[in-house]
Structures are given as C-alpha cells and as structure tokens.
Amino acid sequence: MNTYNATITITLRKGILDVQGKTVEHALHATDFPMISHLRIGKFVELTVEAETMESAHTLLEGACLKLITNPIMEDFSISIHEPKAEQV
Amino acid sequence: MKYGIVRFPGSNCDHDAFTAASQSGSAVYLWHKDTQIPKGIDCIILPGGFSYGDYLRCGAIARFSPIMREVVTFAGNGGLAIGICNGFQILTEAGLLPGVLLRNSGLNFVCRDVFLNVANASTPFTSSFVQNQIIKIPVAHGDGNYYADAETISKLETNNQVVFRYCNSEGQLTEDANPNGSINNIAGVINERGNVLGMMPHPERYADSLLGCTDGRGVFESLELFGLSNSTKTVESISY
Numbered sequence: 001m002n003t004y005n006a007t008i009t010i011t012l013r014k015g016i017l018d019v020q021g022k023t024v025e026h027a028l029h030a031t032d033f034p035m036i037s038h039l040r041i042g043k044f045v046e047l048t049v050e051a052e053t054m055e056s057a058h059t060l061l062e063g064a065c066l067k068l069i070t071n072p073i074m075e076d077f078s079i080s081i082h083e084p085k086a087e088q089v
Numbered sequence: 090m091k092y093g094i095v096r097f098p099g100s101n102c103d104h105d106a107f108t109a110a111s112q113s114g115s116a117v118y119l120w121h122k123d124t125q126i127p128k129g130i131d132c133i134i135l136p137g138g139f140s141y142g143d144y145l146r147c148g149a150i151a152r153f154s155p156i157m158r159e160v161v162t163f164a165g166n167g168g169l170a171i172g173i174c175n176g177f178q179i180l181t182e183a184g185l186l187p188g189v190l191l192r193n194s195g196l197n198f199v200c201r202d203v204f205l206n207v208a209n210a211s212t213p214f215t216s217s218f219v220q221n222q223i224i225k226i227p228v229a230h231g232d233g234n235y236y237a238d239a240e241t242i243s244k245l246e247t248n249n250q251v252v253f254r255y256c257n258s259e260g261q262l263t264e265d266a267n268p269n270g271s272i273n274n275i276a277g278v279i280n281e282r283g284n285v286l287g288m289m290p291h292p293e294r295y296a297d298s299l300l301g302c303t304d305g306r307g308v309f310e311s312l313e314l315f316g317l318s319n320s321t322k323t324v325e326s327i328s329y
C-alpha cells in the first residue's frame with residue numbers, strides 16, 4: 001500500500017457565471033493588469049490517500065469528488081496525484 | 090399536523106420553525122444523529138441556519154447526517170418535508186430537489202423583506218394562498234441563487250414545480266426584485282411528486298402578528314388543511 005499526495009482543483013462549471021472571478025478580473029483591469037483575462041476562482045483541496053497504485057488512488061478520489069467534495073451540478077474538478085511519499089511493503 | 094424539526098449543528102431557525110408550527114399543530118425536535126423518525130410525525134422541517142458552518146458547500150455535510158437517511162425514506166413514502174433556506178440547500182444536496190443554490194449574484198449576504206408571487210397554490214404547502222397572490226416574506230442568505238441546467242428548468246416550469254417567485258410589490262417579476270440572481274426569479278420549488286418543498290425565504294419568521302406580518306402563516310395553515318382533508322397525510326401523486 002502506498003501513500004500518495006494529491007491535490008484537487010474545483011471550479012464552477014463552464015457556463016455558470018463566476019461572479020467573483022469576473023469582479024477580480026475587472027479590478028485587475030482597473031489597475032495595471034489589463035492583459036489578464038479568463039480569470040476564474042475556485043477551491044483547492046490538499047490530501048493524502050492510501051492506495052495500491054496511482055490509478056486506484058485516482059479512481060478512489062474521483063468517487064470522493066462525485067460523492068462529497070464537489071457538486072457536479074455546479075462544479076468541475078481536476079485531480080493531481082504525486083509520487084508516493086513513503087512506501088510500505 | 091405533527092411536525093418534526095431537525096436540528097443540525099449550526100441550525101439557527103429551529104426555534105422560529107417550532108413556534109410557527111406549534112401555532113396550528115404540534116412540533117418536536119429531531120437531532121441530526123437520530124436514526125429514526127418517531128411514529129406520528131406528518132411533516133419534517135429542515136430549518137434555516139449554517140449547518141456544519143456551511144463548510145465545503147452549504148448543506149453538503151448535513152446531507153450525510155444519519156437523520157437525512159430517514160428523511161429520504163420518509164419522503165420516498167410520500168411524507169411531507171419542507172426545507173427553508175439552509176434546509177432548501179440540504180434538500181438539493183441530498184437529491185430530494187433538483188438544482189443547486191449558488192453564491193448570490195451580488196456576492197453580498199442579503200437580509201431583508203422580499204415580495205413573492207405564489208406561482209402554484211395547489212400544493213399541500215400553499216393551498217391556503219390564492220394563485221399568484223403577492224406575499225411579503227424575509228430572506229437572509231448568501232447562497233440563494235437557484236440554478237439548474239436548461240432542461241431541468243424547462244421541466245420544472247412545464248410541471249408547475251416552481252412554487253414561489255421573487256417579484257416587486259405589484260407582482261412583477263423584475264430583475265430588481267430578484268435578491269440573488271435566481272433563474273426565472275425562482276424562490277421555491279417542489280419535487281415532482283408534490284411532497285417536498287424547498288424555499289429560500291423564511292415563512293416562519295412572518296407567522297406571528299408580534300413580528301409585524303403574518304404572510305408566512307399561510308404555509309403552515311395550508312399544511313393543516315392538507316392534514317384535515319387527507320387521513321394518511323402523505324402524497325401519492327399530484328397533478329397541478
């Protein structure tokens with residue numbers, strides 16, 4: 001069994017107006033950053049997970065995202081899994 | 090009618106709901122860790138508040154409380170359930186009602202009286218109102234922006250499942266009258282079967298003349314009428 005570090009990035013689904021993102025984008029345009037666009041604000045989850053392989057860790061986290069961590073009606077998510085931080089035999 | 094009012098950690102409208110429900114019926118509190126709904130309960134109320142601190146998403150943690158398994162079964166058997174504000178958010182997270190409540194479009198917590206159009210006065214929760222009656226009810230929420238995909242909204246509209254809409258004092262469904270950006274000014278929806286209602290405004294806060302308005306009392310009076318005319322106090326199916 002391996003222990004993987006993982007991060008999950010959650011954003012509002014495409015097509016849902018991200019009011020917070022738009023407000024920040026407008027504020028940037030009003031300062032010195034008119035070149036920044038398509039700004040979206042979301043959530044960031046950091047965790048560790050015990051799994052046999054990276055693939056099984058991904059499957060497990062996908063299930064957790066669909067069940068609790070995100071609401072698929074309004075949110076998209078992406079999972080990023082990193083190499084095991086320790087391996088136990 | 091006998092009401093069961095569910096208390097989650099962070100519920101803060103449970104007392105108001107208890108008082109409003111007790112005016113015409115009787116009420117007991119249920120604890121979120123309860124694993125059964127006592128016999129004799131006719132209607133479950135999920136009150137407003139900030140269950141579990143609104144962590145992750147409003148209602149996301151509460152929906153996994155032991156009592157919610159029982160509420161899902163209760164509603165599946167045709168039992169009546171109403172979710173108010175945070176209770177509405179919990180019902181959508183639990184899948185008992187379609188859609189979600191997004192952050193208010195203005196990004197502010199909105200706490201004020203609003204006018205509502207009673208868009209469907211043929212439900213167990215609204216039969217004491219007149220169709221398209223304009224009522225005044227308070228809202229107090231940061232995440233009340235009702236959203237569902239176009240297909241779901243179309244189905245809700247076709248089935249008359251939109252029960253309340255935000256309007257101005259003349260009953261017009263204007264953008265200004267919409268406090269949170271909800272699609273089609275939706276303030277409350279009912280499930281297809283007609284036994285589960287969710288609404289962001291707080292009828293329990295305007296159910297006593299001491300508070301200056303009794304427009305919200307109609308919800309509880311409607312439920313009493315339903316109880317008197319329906320011996321099982323459950324809903325088999327309703328066509329509006």
